[in-house]
Amino acid sequence: MAGKKLYIETMGCQMNVLDSELVVGQLNGRGYTLTDEMTTADVVLLNTCSVRDHAEAKALSRLGSLKKPKLGNPDMIVGVIGCMAERDPDGITTKMPHVDLICGPGELNKIPAMIDEIEETRNRSISLSQSLSRRSTPIERAVEYDSVEALDLSRSAGIDGNPLQAYVRVQRGCDKFCTFCVVPFTRGAERSRPPQLIVDECRMLVDRGVREITLLGQTVNSYVNQDDGKPVRFAELLERIDAVSGLERLRFVTSYPGDFTDDILEAMRDLRTACEYLHLPVQSGSDAVLKRMRRQYTVGEYVDFVDKAREIVPGITLASDFIVGFCSETDDEHAESLALIERCQFKNIFVFKYSERPGTVAAKRITDDVPDDVKRRRNLEMLHVQEQIAIQANQNLIGQTMQILVEGYSKRAIKAQVAETERGQEIGSEVTGQLVGRTRTDRIVVFAGEMNLVGRLIDVRVKAATALTLHGEVTGSHDPSCGTGDLISINVS
Ligand code: SF4
Structure with missing residues (x-):
């Protein structure tokens, strides 16, 4: 099993993000390493969402793009997991006959065994949780x-x-x-x-x-x-x-x-x-x-x-x-x-x-x-x-000082900032080299700072604001007595 590559793509809500993490955890434990290359992976899993038609169409399109790679490498295992797998297994197998594995969100612990079964038999494996009872409280x-x-x-x-x-x-x-x-x-x-x-x-x-x-x-x-x-x-x-x-x-x-x-x-x-x-x-x-x-x-x-x-x-x-x-x-x-x-x-x-x-x-x-x-x-x-x-x-928050947990460089914040800039909401600061943190009230704050702030609670003063993002400056400094990785709260007068 060692050396095999897993590609997993997650659509939809936080539940799916967590489910994907759990699946990765299981397969890591069995020697799989994650890859960004879908077409050359040994196992490709799409963790799907059924909440909107658009999300299912996207999953089908991704599956369609796997037909050729699968033809070139018949040992590749293509799997659909999550809500779409549970909702429409027949539709998936009819439209995408190259799919080997279909697993509903309540059955994810079975994925390693399903992969073993497919490798052994080359037959499709399906596991759904339709039997879940609603009769009890x-x-x-x-x-x-x-x-x-x-x-x-x-x-x-x-x-x-x-x-x-x-x-x-x-x-x-x-x-x-x-x-x-x-x-x-x-x-x-x-x-x-x-x-x-x-x-x-x-x-x-x-x-x-x-x-x-x-x-x-x-x-x-x-x-x-x-x-x-x-x-x-x-x-x-x-x-x-x-x-x-x-x-x-x-x-x-x-x-x-x-x-x-x-x-x-x-x-x-x-x-x-x-x-x-x-x-x-x-x-x-x-x-x-x-x-x-x-x-x-x-x-x-x-x-x-x-x-x-x-x-x-x-x-x-x-x-x-x-x-x-x-x-x-x-x-x-x-x-x-x-x-x-x-x-x-x-x-x-x-x-x-x-x-x-x-x-x-x-x-x-x-x-x-x-x-x-x-x-x-x-x-x-x-x-x-x-x-x-x-x-x-x-x-209204400009001028206020807020405590944030520094998360690191955030792709989302960078994207938001680019979008705002494109819409003419220029805030006059560089995108690159900026850190992002979040207030307790879930406001995103972008600020200039060193990477060693990541993981720390710091105070920032808000200097500018758009609809999606606050832009601030650090108003305190690290407590030198704090060991690396300790969480500190900097009080600013
Ligand atoms: S049925 Fe209603 S409450 Fe339940 S997940 Fe859907 S939207 Fe939320």
Whole structure:
């Protein structure tokens, strides 16, 4: 097995990023090394997303480009893993007969055995989790948590090669069945990991140098498991992780508005590590649309929650998701979404044009009747409203000093800066040689500094701001008594 090369490409959400890390961890342990060269790899895995049609089309196109290399090297193993594998295995094998391995997101621990089987038999191997039962309650399911999570203790630390940050899964699946969403069908029933397993994994990651952990779940705030027969809910889980010595920052995504309880907000206020940032997808500012989406809250309840979050957690920032052009969305309903954005003053939003997904309730029962050009226009309008809010909010921060965790050179920040410059938002600084860090409230700060700042908590003063990025200068210096790699907070007068 030694010397074999693995190419893996990840599409979609943070869940997939984490899943890919876990798969890489498993295959590293079996002698595979990662390569950037797709066409010459021994095993090529595409970790796919089914949330939008566009994502599946991209995966199919990548698979199509592998036909020739596979013809030239029949021993190459081509695999599709993740949501698209679970949602449409027959479609994949019909359109892409050169695919050898199809594995759903709940079965990833089987990949090494599947590769062995393919090498031995040269037959296609398929593993799906369609048998996941919804008959039991979330807490009953949690107790029989699937074996996939054993993987997480053998994982490598770090997100996208950044050793300071890591994702930790606390929950799989979803029971909400929003009418537009394919996730309950591809990722199965909601089940939460045992709290001790999560805390152990966080401790292991911190021992390996991780300073910031982001907990992942489809509706992370509805986490529930048990310990000694007593329920452990999300606020208590946060408390237990907060006690991990050496951890500096704790975040979580994604929260479901209807399930958010006050004790979680109080934990965010009181816990040393809990960051003042909340990603809370609302999807629409119209009650009628929310009803068609089967979201289990009203706009009024959402706004009340946002107000309460700001009252309980001082300085908190909020981000949200919106879908534009959902079935029969009118101009008035769209205007209600714009008004909600103004009302809530989000730090940022993610806007998606509705795309019908096969198998969902919306695909079966509601017509996707908003023309694409209308969806596109609404998308742009929404982004424009948000951009004005973000520019204003960020410019209000000019002159303020903020604590950031320095992450290193960030491709994303560089790209954002290039995009802003191209749009005429010249901020007058060089892209290259700049470091990037993040505030507790999830604002990205770019600044000039030495690489030895990476991994440190430092203070920066904001000098300039665009909608996406703050630009700052370091306002302190290293404590010379600190050993290399120690985390320090520089207090600036
Ligand atoms: S809460 Fe709704 S949108 Fe989120 S994963 Fe579950 S079904 Fe999908």
